[in-house]
Structure formats: C-alpha cells, structure tokens
Amino acid sequence: MNKKLKIAIDGPAGAGKSTVAKLVADQLSYIYIDTGAMYRALTYKALKSGSNLHDGSVLKFLLKETEIELEITEAGQAVILDGKNVSEEIRSTEVTNNVSFVATPQEVREEMVRRQQKLAAQGGVVMDGRDIGTHVMPDAELKVFLVASVEERAKRRYEENRNKGYETSLEQLKEEISLRDKRDSEREFAPLKKADDAIELDTTSMSIQDVVNEILHLVSERAE
Numbered sequence: 001m002n003k004k005l006k007i008a009i010d011g012p013a014g015a016g017k018s019t020v021a022k023l024v025a026d027q028l029s030y031i032y033i034d035t036g037a038m039y040r041a042l043t044y045k046a047l048k049s050g051s052n053l054h055d056g057s058v059l060k061f062l063l064k065e066t067e068i069e070l071e072i073t074e075a076g077q078a079v080i081l082d083g084k085n086v087s088e089e090i091r092s093t094e095v096t097n098n099v100s101f102v103a104t105p106q107e108v109r110e111e112m113v114r115r116q117q118k119l120a121a122q123g124g125v126v127m128d129g130r131d132i133g134t135h136v137m138p139d140a141e142l143k144v145f146l147v148a149s150v151e152e153r154a155k156r157r158y159e160e161n162r163n164k165g166y167e168t169s170l171e172q173l174k175e176e177i178s179l180r181d182k183r184d185s186e187r188e189f190a191p192l193k194k195a196d197d198a199i200e201l202d203t204t205s206m207s208i209q210d211v212v213n214e215i216l217h218l219v220s221e222r223a224e
C-alpha cells in the first residue's frame with residue numbers, strides 16, 4: 001500500500017470522527033489534522049479578547065494575526081495558539097457552545113480552508129471536520145461521513161466527561177449537540193453536508209474498532 005491518500009472524515013458532533021481519524025492515521029503512518037481544533041482555537045482567542053463572535057470582518061482580522069499549529073506530542077495532538085499550548089482550554093463548554101458562530105462567516109472559513117489545504121498538500125493525510133469532503137479536500141480519494149443518533153452521541157460525550165472526572169446532564173448535552181448540529185448544517189457557506197461521493201457509516205451501534213476496520217478496508221480498496 002504505497003499510494004499516499006487523502007482521507008476526509010466528516011460528520012456531526014460526537015459521531016467519533018477525531019477518535020477514529022487518529023487511529024486510522026496512526027495505523028497508516030499518515031498525518032492527522034483536526035480542523036475543529038483550529039476553529040476552536042480561534043473561538044478561544046475571540047472570547048478572550050472580547051471580540052464580536054458574529055462579525056465576520058472582526059474575526060477575519062483576528063485570524064490574520066493568529067498562528068495555529070497542530071503538533072504531535074507523546075500525549076497526542078497539541079494545539080498551539082500563538083505559541084501557547086491551549087489543548088485543554090479549547091475543549092471548554094464555553095468554547096464548544098460558541099464555536100459554530102465563529103465558524104459561520106465566509107471570510108473565516110476561506111482563510112481556514114486555505115491553511116488546511118496547505119497542511120494537506122502532500123497527501124498521506126486524514127483530516128476530520130464538517131466540510132472536508134465538500135470544500136477542503138474535494139479531491140480526497142476516500143470520503144467518509146460518520147453519523148450516529150443524537151442520543152448515542154450525547155451518551156458518548158457524557159461518558160467522556162465522566163472519565164475526565166466531571167458529571168454533566170445527559171439532557172443538556174443532547175440539547176447542546178442538537179443546537180450545534182443545527183447551526184453547522186444551516187449555515188449558508190460550507191455547511192455540514194455529506195459530499196455526493198462520500199460513504200456514510202452509521203456508527204450508533206458500532207465499536208470504535210469496527211469503524212476503524214471498516215475505514216481501513218475502504219482505504220485498502222483505494223490504495224492498490
């Protein structure tokens with residue numbers, strides 16, 4: 001399997017994109033690019049600086065002077081914002097509940113996509129997000145669209161939080177996820193949408209390993 005592919009993984013929150021994308025990238029010795037982390041980093045900075053999260057030109061200007069690096073460390077992928085490791089901070093509830101506003105304006109998305117395409121130029125990459133198959137890597141050899149019921153996705157987040165040591169309300173998580181899905185799917189420019197040539201996998205009752213195996217199988221069919 002010598003051909004270095006571009007693999008796009010899209011889908012709604014909690015579908016398992018980042019977990020699966022990381023494992024697939026490890027298995028193939030590919031680079032993993034978490035595009036959600038880039039939008040989260042900008043959201044964190046915008047919140048900290050008190051910027052208007054709904055103003056595209058303000059956000060565009062802010063992004064212009066913002067450096068976002070994705071670094072591989074022993075602990076996994078680190079997100080470096082203007083030289084500072086913000087991997088933990090960008091997962092806060094405040095960032096999570098505001099990121100889809102920051103990810104809406106076309107000016108922001110165009111610059112993010114430009115940066116993401118630069119990172120993916122060499123191939124041998126697994127990238128996850130919302131618009132990877134439709135906008136960032138429309139030429140990807142493999143596009144996967146992961147879905148799962150909102151109940152299952154909320155349950156996964158709930159378990160994830162519990163493992164980190166804090167209790168959350170399952171109902172509230174369900175509401176937050178549904179709201180973010182709605183904003184991500186309804187925005188005008190580059191919404192969350194399955195590419196016509198993407199393969200949809202419903203992971204509601206699949207284990208992580210099942211999903212990884214299925215994707216590796218699809219990769220092997222394309223890399224011959």
Ligand code: CDP
Binds near residue numbers: 039099101128129
């Ligand atoms: O991991 P989770 O599904 O919670 O979200 P994420 O992948 O970290 O993405 C956070 C948010 O960034 C999404 O809800 C979208 O609003 C935005 N996003 C986007 O618009 N386009 C992408 N390619 C990736 C993320």
Ligand code: CDP
Binds near residue numbers: 012014016019203208
């Ligand atoms: O990136 P995205 O928001 O799509 O989901 P994630 O953060 O990769 O996954 C959310 C949680 O669901 C993680 O704690 C995973 O361990 C878990 N999970 C999964 O990803 N896939 C399954 N088939 C089952 C559980």
